[in-house]
Amino acid sequence: LEGLRSDGQTFPLELALPAPSPERGGHATATVHDLTERKRVDRLKDEFLSTVSHELRTPLTSIRGALGITLGTMTATLPKRATDLLALADRNAHRLTALVDDLLDLGRASAGSLEIIQQRVSMSALVADAVDGVRTYASEREVGVAVEAHWEGDLWVDPQRMVQVLSNLLSNALKFSPEGGEVRLVALE
Numbered sequence: 001l002e003g004l005r006s007d008g009q010t011f012p013l014e015l016a017l018p019a020p021s022p023e024r025g026g027h028a029t030a031t032v033h034d035l036t037e038r039k040r041v042d043r044l045k046d047e048f049l050s051t052v053s054h055e056l057r058t059p060l061t062s063i064r065g066a067l068g069i070t071l072g073t074m075t076a077t078l079p080k081r082a083t084d085l086l087a088l089a090d091r092n093a094h095r096l097t098a099l100v101d102d103l104l105d106l107g108r109a110s111a112g113s114l115e116i117i118q119q120r121v122s123m124s125a126l127v128a129d130a131v132d133g134v135r136t137y138a139s140e141r142e143v144g145v146a147v148e149a150h151w152e153g154d155l156w157v158d159p160q161r162m163v164q165v166l167s168n169l170l171s172n173a174l175k176f177s178p179e180g181g182e183v184r185l186v187a188l189e
Contacts, residue, residue, distance in 0.1 A: 064097065120155070123187060
């Protein structure tokens with residue numbers, strides 16, 4: 001909805017109009033909120049997320065490429081400790097890339113342009129992908145991850161988004177679990 005100011009300019013608005021009630025003598029009171037500032041802040045937030053995401057993606061791509069080449073060609077000549085550190089850096093670069101992708105998706109979702117591509121997917125495959133995606137993080141935090149599947153079947157979902165959701169839930173659970181603890185993912189019908 002848009003309103004019209006006294007100077008002739010339009011502005012975005014929110015209108016609340018409850019149904020007339022006998023308690024108010026059959027009258028209703030409308031409430032109008034000017035959304036100009038909220039829309040401006042939302043636009044600035046979206047621009048900020050987009051800028052930060054794109055500025056992070058460029059160096060991350062270079063870092064991941066350099067780590068991939070180093071790990072693929074030089075590990076035989078490096079001490080084990082150096083190889084382990086490079087592998088850790090590579091895993092963390094992948095995690096940062098996933099975080100940047102999440103930021104970009106957040107911007108797309110708020111703009112209404114996040115593409116959802118649904119297809120039939122095995123639930124066990126989704127769970128396996130999500131768990132595989134957090135295994136390194138779980139190992140670093142010394143927290144176990146267990147899966148209890150009481151239902152096996154197919155789901156009609158966007159597999160990329162569903163794995164993203166499950167991975168985020170698992171990551172949060174791992175983050176707040178004590179060392180030596182266990183995160184359990186239970187699938188029920």
